[in-house]
């Protein structure tokens with residue numbers, strides 16, 4: 001298929017490397033509002049547009065990868081679907097549940113494929129660790145800790161996308177969705193209690209957030225997200241008989257199962273920069289004629305957005 005990129009920033013470059021690794025998938029066109037000329041020089045064999053609309057009007061584009069800032073995801077996705085393109089949209093696909101519902105409606109009316117780019121769900125190590133945990137490798141599951149905190153000085157300007165509320169910045173939108181998705185993968189999307197504490201910075205976005213969840217079956221989760229504090233980015237699933245540790249869990253390539261003094265190490269590297277697995281899912285779904293992925297369904301995106309809404313409600317007292 002011919003891929004068109006809407007927005008071409010940091011993640012688009014990493015995604016592109018993975019696209020090259022998937023046979024038959026072609027980076028055909030890029031659209032960048034800020035950087036088209038330079039990109040055209042760098043990628044002479046790719047069509048480069050300076051407007052998103054122009055790329056969407058190109059009949060040779062089959063599928064669009066959207067990696068703009070969070071505030072634009074809904075608008076860009078709807079425009080792409082209406083132009084008759086399949087869409088893979090970066091996380092979070094929408095900044096609230098209303099946006100996800102609108103995007104889903106347009107996807108259904110257009111008959112085109114739409115998926116949120118929750119790439120961790122396709123990583124072999126992540127999936128195997130969760131499969132083993134659920135299959136009883138460490139006994140009944142009691143507790144999850146997962147943190148994703150990073151700090152890049154150059155990204156922390158007031159205008160930059162991480163701290164700018166106009167661009168839907170903030171830690172929970174940017175990285176909180178990863179630990180939250182892992183908690184949901186283990187315990188479901190409906191915790192019965194949610195406790196949130198957060199640091200809201202001078203620009204008005206959540207810079208660091210800690211969330212404690214308790215689930216009806218008795219399991220607990222402790223999650224942390226930050227764009228100002230680097231953490232070990234580790235997840236640990238605790239069961240009655242031991243624990244499973246995933247270093248760098250959102251881009252996992254290995255994990256350890258620890259039971260008493262016995263440590264089993266499992267290595268399951270990903271292809272290229274890791275995004276190849278979600279690209280293969282998109283390709284396979286579209287080839288089969290599926291309108292969404294069973295592994296990151298639009299209903300999952302809705303549930304995620306609803307839970308993020310509740311968490312942000314605790315931070316900003318919106319609900």
Ligand SMILES: NC(=O)c1ccc[n+]([C@@H]2O[C@H](COP(=O)([O-])OP(=O)(O)OC[C@H]3O[C@@H](n4cnc5c(N)ncnc54)[C@H](OP(=O)(O)O)[C@@H]3O)[C@@H](O)[C@H]2O)c1
Pocket residue numbers: 006007008009010011012031032033034035067068069070090091092117119159161167173174
């Ligand atoms: N899956 C992952 O592992 C992963 C990792 C990092 C980020 N992400 C997600 O990918 C998306 C983009 O992240 P990124 O790190 O690539 O962001 P980025 O490099 O800062 O920006 C991406 C694009 O967004 C547009 N943009 C940036 N700042 C803007 C502004 N002030 N006004 C208008 N447009 C602006 C630009 O589009 P133009 O090129 O058109 O100018 C830019 O190329 C986000 O949804 C993020 O959560 C995913």
